[in-house]
Amino acid sequence: MRPTVRDVAEEAGVSLATVDRVLNRRAGVREATIARVEAAVARLGFVRDLAAANLAKQRSYRFVFIIPSGPNIFMRTLEQQAVEAGRRGAALDRISVEVVPVPPFDGAALARALDALDTDTVSGVALVATDSAPVREALSRLHAAGLPVVTLVSDVPAFRRSHYVGIDNVAAGRTAASLIGRFVGGRRGKIALVAGSMLVRDHVERRMGFDQVIRAEFPHLECLPVLEGRDDAEITGQVLAACLAQQPDVVGLYNIGAGNRGIIKVLSGNPAYRQLVVVAHELTPHARNALREGLFDAVIGQDAGHEARSAIRILKAHIDGMPVVEGQEHIRIEIYLRDNLP
């Protein structure tokens, strides 16, 4: 049988109340006594039964997810997964999840949303970060209030948040470059790059990683300046169409951000574009179709459901003072070809 607090009390030769004071770091216990209790805990290998503890504590967790609004399908999936994970968590643990939408690429709006949070009733925050000064300040305020903060998908400097949940975007960019470079197969030419905005870290980092590898390993390829599509299918389509019309020797295309629908529309509009090696992000239904039809050659994905669940687990672990299981929370760079579509 597992040892209980009673066993610890007996082993340490103190009362149950004292063990309780030590375990819950309440004041009013002499150093020497604390040491005795801790020794007993160690000797018995006592581990607090979290289920029973939470039952007694009647603790509940109120988590807020701040996610960009708009048609970005990945963000919508993330939102939906967060809500669903919350619904499920409500049954087992006492978790509730609320989603607060904010306009995309708008640091000021995000900062306002952060400042509007009631730090007394909210127990943790997960957000897709736009990396700007007001956001960083707002995060510092949350940190000061003792709220755990998790960044999703796109990060901010490490000391502003408790944890980052998302892929390594530099590595994702490198991967995209490697795939395009190898799939192009020795031909020389230019590569078109489309991002949402250079105001979000994830896009900046992907671009960086991409550049690195192209320069180092595929010097016969050349990256064109990054187009900005604001993660909007319309705009993305327009800027890409203009670029392709103007540049004759494009052999590859890397869509760093969202707006795959716009890309697909342009590509399927001109048979010549089928030759292009295309890599995009996020396995949305559109991207999946494009892969199946050979319009896209690879898609780099990340598991929105995993990220939502992971964020919740991490916030909860921070509050409970439990360690985070790194292996479980690491978000992988997924590569999809036509052949491993789930």
Next chain:
Amino acid sequence: MRPTVRDVAEEAGVSLATVDRVLNRRAGVREATIARVEAAVARLGFVRDLAAANLAKQRSYRFVFIIPSGPNIFMRTLEQQAVEAGRRGAALDRISVEVVPVPPFDGAALARALDALDTDTVSGVALVATDSAPVREALSRLHAAGLPVVTLVSDVPAFRRSHYVGIDNVAAGRTAASLIGRFVGGRRGKIALVAGSMLVRDHVERRMGFDQVIRAEFPHLECLPVLEGRDDAEITGQVLAACLAQQPDVVGLYNIGAGNRGIIKVLSGNPAYRQLVVVAHELTPHARNALREGLFDAVIGQDAGHEARSAIRILKAHIDGMPVVEGQEHIRIEIYLRDNLP
């Protein structure tokens, strides 16, 4: 506040004891009363608090993982992850995990191990299945005894087990073929295939998927007969070396099973072999090095930690009568290039 059994009792106009009988499907309640209680449950949206229930029940879960012994690093990782997940589970839920080693590729031994399980004290079984008649029969016996059974990595026919935790091996084979086909870049030639044994389903399925895609999409490539390395580095190395020495026009290599060490030794022994496009399975330290050095071109992986945790969650869900969260338990086919190594 969440409704409790008391609320349900009041709402249904019956006593707590009756509610308890209905909820736990105990005998001695009239149909009409059962219906009334169930209506009340539905009306209030009552969900039993599993933590409290397990606390009261003093229920504990004893899970047995049956994993092939031997030097196969992936299997060793799986074992270690299972033990670790069990250690962690001991604190929260009351989970214990034991690992039973069996000789690899030995259906009779596996069947004996299954039959040796004490179905009274074991609450669930996870196994890496060798697919043979005695194993299928032993699984049927476990099923009859009411034990949930999860297959890991390699499957058996669906009605013999409760759930399969692992990648879609046919798709994995297709993915390998697609990568090799595209990386070869139009050259024509032969592809060497090395598996552990054609007695395990995962290897058979990978091979099938691989063949499919090569035939359909890369007709200029030809698959050589499958070599069997018994997931052993020594043997794998020997059969591969012999094959390569004999076949002059091999352009690609797919290692379906383990024994990457043997492959690497052969490849690094002859500079000419550096030209080969090589795809292997499982991101072991050796495979990782080989990727980094360009000896391997891609590695197809699966997350052993995820699989171990997933198996435990699924077994527990079966016992608790809770639904399985498919999205969470789906094991992805991971593709690793030099650039997205974690």
Next chain:
DNA sequence: AAGATTGTGATTTACGTACCTCAAAATCTG
């Protein structure tokens, strides 16, 4: 109709921890 069987209710204890109160003991202060 007496006895057996079955359905139901009321009540209690238990699980392991948190947290509260009140009193007693130990230690410190002057």
Next chain:
DNA sequence: CAGATTTTGAGGTACGTAAATCACAATCTT
């Protein structure tokens, strides 16, 4: 050494469910 203060002990209640006991009523047997 008295008085003040800090530390410790004893005991209780609570969390939400499981499960047991006992009592009684309703229904069925013969």
